[in-house]
Amino acid sequence: MYDIGIIGGGTAGLTAAIYGQRAGKQTVVFEGANYGGQIVFSPNVENYPGIASISGAQYSMNLMEQAANLGAEMKREAVTEVKDMEEGFVIVTAEQEYPCRTVILATGVTHRHLGLDKEEKLTGAGVSYCATCDGMFFRGRNTAVIGGGNTALQDAEFLANYCNKVYLVHRRDEFRGDAKNVEVLKQKDNVEFVLNAVPKELLGENMVEGLIVTDKNTGEEKMLDVAGVFVAIGHLPKNEAFAELAILDEGGFIAAGEDCTTSRPGIFAAGDCRTKEVRQLTTAAADGAVAALAAVKYMR
Numbered sequence: 001m002y003d004i005g006i007i008g009g010g011t012a013g014l015t016a017a018i019y020g021q022r023a024g025k026q027t028v029v030f031e032g033a034n035y036g037g038q039i040v041f042s043p044n045v046e047n048y049p050g051i052a053s054i055s056g057a058q059y060s061m062n063l064m065e066q067a068a069n070l071g072a073e074m075k076r077e078a079v080t081e082v083k084d085m086e087e088g089f090v091i092v093t094a095e096q097e098y099p100c101r102t103v104i105l106a107t108g109v110t111h112r113h114l115g116l117d118k119e120e121k122l123t124g125a126g127v128s129y130c131a132t133c134d135g136m137f138f139r140g141r142n143t144a145v146i147g148g149g150n151t152a153l154q155d156a157e158f159l160a161n162y163c164n165k166v167y168l169v170h171r172r173d174e175f176r177g178d179a180k181n182v183e184v185l186k187q188k189d190n191v192e193f194v195l196n197a198v199p200k201e202l203l204g205e206n207m208v209e210g211l212i213v214t215d216k217n218t219g220e221e222k223m224l225d226v227a228g229v230f231v232a233i234g235h236l237p238k239n240e241a242f243a244e245l246a247i248l249d250e251g252g253f254i255a256a257g258e259d260c261t262t263s264r265p266g267i268f269a270a271g272d273c274r275t276k277e278v279r280q281l282t283t284a285a286a287d288g289a290v291a292a293l294a295a296v297k298y299m300r
C-alpha cells in the first residue's frame, strides 16, 4: 500500500512526490501522457524563481528525475477512478488497482475549444491548440492565434519567428496578458492585431484555407488568409473521472483552497486542477508542497 498516490505528473504532482519522499513516505505518481505536464512543450520558461531561463522539456526532465531519484515510483498509466476502501483509497487504472492511504489530485487542465463547425474535423489539419508543438509546420505560412491571455501572446511571438504573418485575433481591445508580452508583439513587423473580433468560420474541407472573423462592433466580416489557426482561449479541468467523489466545483475544478484539502478527508488537490486564480508553475509547485505536507500530517 502506498502512502501517497499522486494523480498527474506535472509540476504540482512531481513537487508533491518530492515533498512526500523527503518526509519518508512512499509515493507513486500516475501520468497518463507526458511527465512535466503542460509545460513540456514550452520553448522557454523565464519566470520560475532561481532559474533565469530553461526549456519546458529540460525543466520537466529535471523535475521528474528529482522525484524519481528520491524514490518516487512512476507509473505511466491514466487513472480512471478513485474508490474508497476501509483504510484509504484505491486508485484504478486500465492496468491495475493501487491501494493508497492518501490521494493527491494534480490533474492540471486542458484546452478550451472555439466551438466552430469544422473545428474538430480540421484539428491536426490546420487547427492546433499548441503553437510550440505545431508551429514549425507553418514555417513561411500565414497563421492566426485566437486569444488575449499570456498563452496567446506567447504563441503569437513564437509563431512570428517562423511564419510569414501572424494575426492575433482577440474579442476585446485590451489584453488580459502581460503588457510586456504585448509590447514584444508590437515590435514585430509580421504580427497584426485583429481586435474586437470573434472567429466565425473555418474555411477549407481537408485543410484550413482561411478563417472568417466578425467585428463585434460593426458586424463586418473579414477573411484572414491563413493555413493555421492556433486556439489559446483558456483551459478546462480534466476531473470527470473524479466526479463521483463529490469534490468538484460548478466549473469542474476540484474545490480546494490554499491548504489544498478537499471535503473528503485523505484526498487533496494541487495545481491548476483546483479552484484558484493564478495558474502558473510557481503556484503549482507551491500547491504540490502544501498538499504533500497536508497528506503527511493527515497520516500521523
Ligand SMILES: Cc1cc2nc3c(=O)[nH]c(=O)nc-3n(C[C@H](O)[C@H](O)[C@H](O)COP(=O)(O)OP(=O)(O)OC[C@H]3O[C@@H](n4cnc5c(N)ncnc54)[C@H](O)[C@@H]3O)c2cc1C
Binding pocket: 007, 008, 009, 010, 011, 012, 013, 030, 031, 032, 033, 034, 035, 036, 037, 038, 039, 041, 042, 044, 045, 046, 047, 048, 077, 078, 079, 080, 106, 107, 108, 109, 132, 151, 238, 241, 270, 271, 272, 273, 279, 280, 281, 282, 284
Ligand atoms: C504553452 C504554455 C506555456 C506556459 N508557460 C508558462 C510559463 O512560462 N511560466 C509559468 O509559470 N507557467 C506557464 N504555463 C502554465 C503552467 O504550465 C501550468 O500552470 C502548470 O503546468 C500547472 O501544473 P500542474 O501540475 O497543475 O498541471 P499540468 O502541468 O497540467 O500537469 C497535469 C498532469 O496530469 C496528467 N493527468 C491528468 N489527468 C490524469 C489522469 N486521469 N491520470 C493520469 N494523469 C493525468 C496530465 O497528463 C498532466 O501531465 C504555460 C502553459 C502552457 C500551456
